[in-house]
Amino acid sequence: MTLLFKVDDARGCAWKSLFEKHAPDIEVRFWPDIGDPSQVRYFAAWQPPRQLHERFPNLEVIFATSAGVDQFDLGELPEHIQVVRMLDPGIVQGIVEYACFAVLSLHRQIPLYLQQQQAGRWQDHLLTPAAQRRVGVMGLGNLGIAVLQNLRTFNFQLHGWARSQKRIDGVQCHAGNDQLEPFLNQCDILICLLPLTDDTRGLLNARTLAALPTGASLINLGRGGHLQEDDLLEALACGQLSHAILDVLNEEPPSPDHRFWQHPQIWLTPHVGAMTAPQSAFPGLLENLRRHQAGEPMQGLIKRDHGY
Known part of the structure; x- marks a missing residue:
């Protein structure tokens, strides 16, 4: 069988290198050398x-x-072509690291202290436990x-929201639309x-941002399409939000004149929350290839009606 990257x-x-060492029976090719x-x-x-299905009939x-x-x-894509998302433990670790860094930075008011440093002002502020x-x-x-x-390690009050109920x-x-606003009402720091x-496209908008407590902060690690960017700017300007940490945007990279670049209340990173590393992703990919060969269900197979 042939796998094209x-x-x-x-x-x-x-x-x-990984396939040559651990799965030499699988022929691996790399675009544009498709053979x-x-x-x-x-x-x-x-x-x-x-x-893609027209280029590669099988x-x-x-x-x-x-x-x-x-x-x-x-x-x-025709229905017979299965789509599988990457189950890389390295992605999970990267997102956890970024989320903890962002939450702790906001919790300890690091954006404010950096602004004070740039202004040459030495002033402490009360710490919220x-x-x-x-x-x-x-x-x-x-x-x-x-x-x-x-x-949980830091003893925050934790809330979660999803389409269906979780424990x-x-x-x-x-869970669900009926509980979205009550959830948002209790988020001093919101992570998407x-x-x-x-x-979920455009779900972070004027209505949902207004449901957050005044002075709340936003961390977007989902996709740029979740956020209505003009609504975020308005929420920051009026004080409804105090800060935003964004790793994803609608346009990546943003244009040189994008308003987020120099905004004093926005930290911007270039979609680096987590990146697939072949070394950590390889075992899961190889297992799925073997599962497919054996006619067994693959892990991470998406449901097309859900989109994930």
Whole structure:
């Protein structure tokens, strides 16, 4: 069987070495050196080219090299082609690290102290105990659950929201549209880890941001499409929000004149919350290839009606 990757050269070298050492029976090719397209049964990429099924008539599975698949046009793919998201423990670890860094920075008012440093002002501020700080996570999949479990270490009041009801130790869980506003009302720091679907696109908007406590902060680790950027700017300008930490944007990279670049209340990072590492992702990918070979269900297989 043949697996075709569309990745950068550095990752390509790592993937090639891993397959040569641990699965030499699997032929691995790298875009654009596709060879005979009729031999390609598996394709792995962050963002595959259009009409992939027409280029590769025997394609059976597309592996996303990411935890999300919103960058794929699922509507153009025939039903017989399965789409599988990456289950890389390195992605989970990266998101946990970023979320903890962001929450603790906001909790300890680091943005304010950095502004004071730049202004040459030495002034302390009262510290809110962690037990009095309410942190909420939107999206209770494996990433959201891992973030909440790690935040328990700091004794925050933890809340979670998802489309369907969940139970997580130490977390007050909310579910569905009816419980969205009550959830938001209790989030001093809100983290978005939702998948991007038709239902969640633009969910961080004027209405939902207004439901947060005055002076709350936002961390977006989901997708740029979750956030209505103009609504965020208005919420920051009027004091409804005090700060935002954004790792994702609608346009990546943003234009040089984008208003987020120099905004004093926004920290911006270039979609680095987590990145797939071949070394940590390889075991899960190989297991799924073996499962497919054996006719067994693969892990991380997306439900097309859900979009994740």
